[in-house]
Amino acid sequence: MPRETGIPPGTLGLLILRVLNSQSLHGYAIAQRIRLLSKEELSVEEGSLYPALQKLLLQGWVKASWTTSESGRRVREYRLTADGRKELESATSEYRRTSRAIGWLLDKA
C-alpha cells in the first residue's frame, strides 16, 4: 500500500519543474523544497521522484550535472532548460484551468 503523499497523480513533473524554476537542485533538495513550499502538505515519495526526473531528462526539460554540495558531498544537480521553462508555463496554465473548472463543478453540484 503506497504511502499517502498528497500529490495528485500526474502532477509530480509539474512540481519538480516549478521548484527548479528558481534554482538548480539535487534530488533530495527537490523533495525537501516541494515539502517546504507546500507547507508540508505534499511529500514526494522517493521511489517515484527518480523515475520522474529521468522522464524529464529524456524530454529534454531538465539537464543534470555533477557538482559538490555545501556539505562537501558529490551530488547530481538538475536545472531547467529553455524547453523546460516553456513546458512549465504551459503545464501550469493547463493545471490552473483544469483546477478552476473542477472547483466550479464542485461548487455548483
Added chain:
Amino acid sequence: MRIVTRLFRHAWYVLNRSRLERELDEEMETHRALMDDPHRFGKLTRVREDAADVFGWTHLDDLLRDVRYSARTLLRSPSFIVAVVSLGLAIGATAAVYSTEDWLLRRSPGGVVDPGELVTVRITEKDRVDLSPNGYGFSYPQYRALRDVQDTFTDIATYGKLVGVVSTDTRSDQVVVEYVTGSYFPLLGVRPLLGRLLSDEDDVPGSPPNVVLSHPFWHSQFGGDSQVVGRSLRINGVLTRVVGVLPQTFEGYGIDWNGPSAIWAPLAVAQALGNPGILTRTNVSFFPILGRLKSGVAATAIRDHGPAWLSAIPSLKMPAWTGNQVMVRPSSETRIGSRRRAEDFLGVILIVCVLILLAACINMANVLLGRAMDRRREFSLRTALGAGRRRLALQLATEGLVIGVIAGVVGAVIGVAVAAAMATLPRIYLNLLTATAPVTTFGAIDARLVGLAFAIGLTAAVVFGFVPLVPLALRPESSLVRDTPSKWTWGRLRLSTRQLVLMCQVALAISLAATAGLYGRTFLRAASVRAPYDKPESVLVARVALTALTPAERKVLWPIFLARLNDEPGVVSATVGWNPPYRIGFTRLQLPGGDPTGVQVSSTAGAPGFFAVQGIPVVEGREFLASGEDQDTGLIINRVLARQLWPGQHAVGQTVILAGATRTITGVVADDHCDGLLEEAVPCQWQPWPPDSGTSYLRIRTAAEPMAFVGRVRELLRELAPSGALAEASSMDVMLSEIIEPQRNAALIAATLASFGVLLLVVGTGSLFLSMVRDSRREIAVRMAIGATHGMVVRRVLMQGAVVVVAGGSLGIAVAYYLAQQIADQLFQVAPTDSMSLVFIPIVVAVTAFVSIAVAAREAARTDLAPQLKAQ
C-alpha cells in the same frame, strides 16, 4: 524534429546505459544518506526498474532476451540450420544473378548526367526487325546532315569503335579506339578525372590528334601516372597527345564484342589514324545517333512515328529495303551492345534461382511447422503462466527477425561471392570472344545487392517463418485440445496448411525436375557436337592488325607475310580470313532477276586455302584460286544456302548478286553451322578475302604444337611491319571450346541448379510427409480403436497423399510447360515440348512421391494402438 531529437536521446541513453545506471545508484545512495530515516526510501531495485522503464530499457531487455532465446533454440535444431543455410544460399544466388542482370541490362552507364534523357537511335528494315535486332547506324555524312535538321534533341553525337594498335618501342597491343564527335562528351556530361575531355575544337579536320584514356587503360599503359596529360601515345603508327583521363565510373557508352574502349579520339582524326574513308563513305551503317531528348519529347513518340527529320535524308534507306523502322534505346539499355545472350542466360538462371528460393522458403516453413507440435505445448504452458498474446506474437516476430537476419547475412555473403565469381566469368553470358580488354561486372556488387539479400531474407522470414505460426500465438489455449493445425477449405475440399505446403513442394519439384531435364539434355546434346574442322588442335588462330598501314601498303604486305609463313619450317599451310570461327557478319544476296529484297545470309571472307587449312570439306566445286582470279567474281557458299537457292540442282556455276555485283559460285562447303556451332544451320557465304584488310584472323596449320609457333609469327610480323600487332593467339580447338563451352556450361549450370532445387524439395517433402503421418498417429489409433481395419487406414492415407501428388503434379507440369516455352531459345536440339523432360521425369518424381507416401501409410497402419491412446 522533436521526435528525431528524442530518438537520438533514447539512443544515447541506450549506448550509455551502464554509466547512467551507476550514476543513478550513486545519486540514490546520496539521497538515502541525507535522509533521517533511509528505510523510508523504499526498494532501490524497484526504483531502478522504474527508471529503466522510462528509458525503454525494459523493452530492449525483452527483445534481446527473445533474440538470444530464439537464436539458441533455433540453432540447436540441425534441420533448421540446414533450412536457413539453404535459404541463405538461394537468396545469395538470386540476389547476385538479379544484381548482375540489372546492372548489365537496366542501369545507365555511370558518370553520365541525367541518363534518363539520353537515347540512341538506329534504323532497321521496316517490319523485318527480327533480321537485325540491334539495328543499323548511319554513315558519317548522314549524321552530319541529321545534326543540321533534327529538332528532337538538344544536341546529337555519334561514336564508332574500331580495333587499333597501340605501340611503344618494345611492344604493340590491340585496343578498342572509340572515335567520337566533339559533341559526345559535352552531351553525356562526363567530367574528366585528369586534364580535359574532347570538344568541338578537337573534332576539326586537320587538328592535332588529341586523345582521352579510359581509367583501366591509363593504369595498364601509364601505371596510373598523374602527370600523363601532355604525354604522347602511338596509335596505328600515328603519334597522338593525351589530353585527359576518364573517371573509373565511366566505362563508355555500350560495350560491344570487342570489349570496353581504351582510348577516345576525335572522329575528325579517324582518317589520319589509319581508317581511310570512314568519314566520307555513304554506304556504311557504322554510326548510331546519341541524343539528349528536349524536355517534353518522349522516346516512344520517336519510335512510333519517326521524326520527320529522319525521312528528310534520302540516302538513308538501304537499296533493297522496304522502308525504315526507327529503333530507339534508352541509355539504361546500352551498357552492352549485344544483349540477347545476357538476357537469355541471366533470365533463365534467375528463374531457376527464384524457384530454388521458393523451394528453400517452403522448406523452412516446413521445418518451422514441424516444430509447431512442440511449440503448441510450449505456448499453452506459457499462456497458462500468464504470458499475453502480444508477448507470444512478439516472440514469434523476434524469431522471424532472427531467421531473416541469419538468412540475410548468409545471403549477402554468398551473394557477393557469387556476383564476384560471375564478374570474373562474363564470357558465359556475354558475347565477348574477341575482347581486347577484360570485361567484368564488378559494378553489380554494391549496397543494393546486400540490401536485396536482406530484404529477401526478411520477407521470406515474415511470409514463410512468421505468418504460418501466427494462429499458434493467437489461439494457444485451444491448441492443447486440438492437435490438427488449421484447415483451408475450398468447396468440399479441406486441406491442412501442411498439405498445401506439400502440394506446392510437389509442384515446384516437378517443374524444377522438368527444367533440369531440359537443360541436362541440352548439355548432353551440346557436349556431343563436333565442329567440321579436321584436327583443330593443330591449327593456330590469331588476329593481326595492320591498321597503321595504308590500304596500298597492306595490299603489298599481306601476300608477303602469308608467303613467308607458308615457307616457315613446321608450317603445313597458312591462310587468312576476316573473322574468327562463328563470329561473322551478315549480308543480302539477290538472284539475277529475282526478288530485289533477296535473302539474308551470314557472311565473311576467306583467302585461298581457307577451307583446306581448317580441314572443312569442299563438297562441290573448289576453293578460291591462289592466282587471285576469283577475287572480284567468285563466291563460296555452304550446303544450306545451295539447297535454299537451287534445290535439287548443282550450285557451282550459278550466279548471284552481292552488293550490286554479279558473282559466280565456285564451291560449296560442309559448314552448315557457320554462325554458331550450337545455333541452327544457316545459309552462309564466303567472299574472296581482300588483301587490303586492316585486321584479319590468320589460320596456320602446323606440324607440331601450334602455340609454340606464336613467337615466330610475332617475329615475322615485327620484321615485315613493325607497326603491326598480333593478338588473341590460340589453337583452334581451344578457341572452339571457348565458343561452345559457355553455352554448354550455361546448360550445365542451369541443370545443376535445378537438380539442387529438386534435391532440396525431395528431402523437404519426405520429412514433411513423415511428420504429418507421425502427427496423425493419434487419429489413426482412434479410428482403429473404433473398428477401422489396416486396409482402410492405408487407403485413407494414400487417398490424402494422392490428392496432394495429383494436384501438385498437375500444377507442376503446367508451370514446367510455361517455363519450357520461356527457355526454348536456350535449348539445343531439344524441343520445349520434349516428352522425356515434360512427361517422363514428372511421372518419375510423382511416382517416387507416391511410393514414399505408400511406405508412410503402411508404417502408419502398423501403429501400436495402446501407447498412442495411453498417451492421451
